[in-house]
Amino acid sequence: MTNFTSLTEACDAVSAFIQRCAGDPNADGFGELALGLFVFQFAHNTPFSNLCQAENLTPETVGDWRDIPTVQTRAFKSLDLSVLPEADRETLFRSSGTTPVDRSRHFHCAETLTVYHASLWPWFAGHLVDESANRLLFLVPALGQAPESSLVHMMDIVAKRLTKREHCFAADGQWRIDCQSAVDFLHDCATQNEPVTILGTAFSFVHLLDYLDTEGIDFQLPSGSAAMETGGYKGRSREMPRPKLHQAITAKLGVASGRIICEYGMCELSSQAYDGKLGQANAAPRLFRFPPWARARVVSPETLADVELGQSGLLQVVDLANVGSALSLQTEDLARRHADGFELLSRVELTESRGCSLMNLTHA
């Protein structure tokens, strides 16, 4: 088993593995790396090691990456799940929420952020960047306005990686869409015949679509245009079933349905899953896939064992890119297991659902 003596060593090993996967998606070494990170996190992440000891699942007893204790994403709200000494916690990603106790805290330092960037970019590029040199309309705030949002951070990296492309961040620090700027940008794309990729949360798309409705504007964006939508409403807009939202994006913006890609991510994770690739036909049901350095499992909520193919259960993710926190997470999402990915079903309803909306936007 790999024994990491420092965070730098662990980060380097994960970055190297990510790079290896770029050349060979079936690259060996996931399990060994996961176990190595487990030992490292057990040694340096106290709340996590307390959990492991309580469950008697420690480096001495765990020999398979599937047995690494999972941390409930919700635990990031009340515990500092980090291997970083307090002085090194330079960047903080928080989930959205109305009060500090509602919000997850995921700490990063320069080195873990480097891994985060190394993880997010190739998988994003592989799914949302194709030969059309699209402009980019981000329905999220610029990094300076929402520095604690992992989604904003991710979009900032995307903008920087695609620096030659014209882009616009069309939301303020409160996630309010500057609809006029967005419309001006889209209008320009349409008149210049420049395809555009629009990226945002579901509620941001609803805000934009509502504005277009009110103003009686319909776009037929140039062919090659695309959209990336990431779930969650958090009471920020009316909720639309995903197929309806996508139909509206096609109807009001003229983005072909095959070029609308959903992203699944959250502030507690450092890798993202997508449910399609630009230029590839999407079969129904649409399946999410993580990159080779993050593995999703669908487990029975009764026994926490893997469910059979076709069965539904809780989604767990072992994300090697979570070097500085906890690599094995149990999400609050229900999913169906498929041979080649997972189908996202719904959120777990944690309190009495009647009368309450519990959609949680963990990413923003």
Place this chain on the structure above:
Amino acid sequence: MPEQPLDYFLADKPGAELTHSLIAEASRTLRRNRNEYLATLGNEQIISKLVEVANLWRSPDYPLRQMALDADPEETGFPREVLAAGLDACFADWTQEKFFMLLTQEFGDPTRLQSFASQPNRTYSMVNSPPLIAHIAPGNLPVPVFQSIAFGLLLRSAQFVKCASGKSLLTRLFGHSLHFVEPGMAATLEIAEWDGGNESLESALFAEAYCVTVNGGDKTVESIRQRLPLAKTLVGYGHRVSFGYVEKQANEVMGTQTVISHAADDIVAWNQHGCLSPHVIYVEENGSLNPARFAEMLAVELEARNETMPRGPVSTREAAAISTARRFYKIRAANNAGAMLWESEDSTDWTVVHEDERQFQSSPLNRFIFVKPIEHIDEALHVLEPIRESVSTVGLAASEARMRDLALPLARWGVPRICPLGQMQRPPLAWRHDGRPPLGELIRWANLETA
């Protein structure tokens, strides 16, 4: 009875196409049957038939009861043992004496249902019952529907029960027992199922009904309120929550095991579904029974109950909610972050979480209970302020004298029902649901003033 398949109510006929005009026509037939027969019956006649129905349901070999208990838990919502206990608790209360007590409580003089009876000051009053009541049945428990139907019969009202799709079996079985005992009374009852919010069917029903009762989520009640013509009476019961409260000397008076056993009774009854089941049990600190010790003993009791009355399977969604909450409390417990957890092994059958945080916490249900320490009743009322408007029932474990002391501040604060711990899911027949009169809201009064 019955060897042949159930075939009487609309809901008995799978695939029957319901239409606006069919609902309207069925409603008119019910009203006509009511006018011709039910309206002519006396209290004794109706009550004796209801008692007969209840006695059938209490007989272990009654075929319809057996059908209910043998049914797929997915259809009834409950495994055999849980359902049997719930049905027994309900029908044990259906006695002639208790039905008359209910009428007396509501109307003073039960004869007011048929004619004028005198009041002070030379006035007379009688009850005007709605000719047709529409019930929008809750999806979780069967018992409230049985009671609603019995109350409608007491008022001599025709009734149309709308169940959620695939959720009508127990209501139909109850309807068939009524049909067996007294076909004339059953001829004023219709049971149909469709998914809530069907405007076409519901507008027909609401147009024909004089009064609509709704048991369900707040959204359901609100949606119906908006669609119901102003002249119609809406009796809506939205979502409520309940909790237990163990006074610090309760174990000395009642015995520790008794208190634990009563708490377990309330947790396993209907697997905690329904507004009367506890989410949290508050245990007073500084007594001889430590709250954490209470939680630990409760865990042992729930494990034992799972042998005698298994919780049974739950949906993936329900299990996921339990599993998620457990995983969250487990890491908190491991970090001494004010939580301890006890759980069934390799299943979500039961869970006890002891949490120092005193705020009310909604449970994922299905035998998942929070135990929280509390200093005294004033502290409880203070931390419960956010749910003040939503409390249904408080189950108290205390000596009789202390129960009265505790009940007064609870009642003044707004709790509509206070009962002994262990009885939370067994309200008496005449109980006032959410503090409201069970029959009084369904009817209109007619007054006669004489010179």
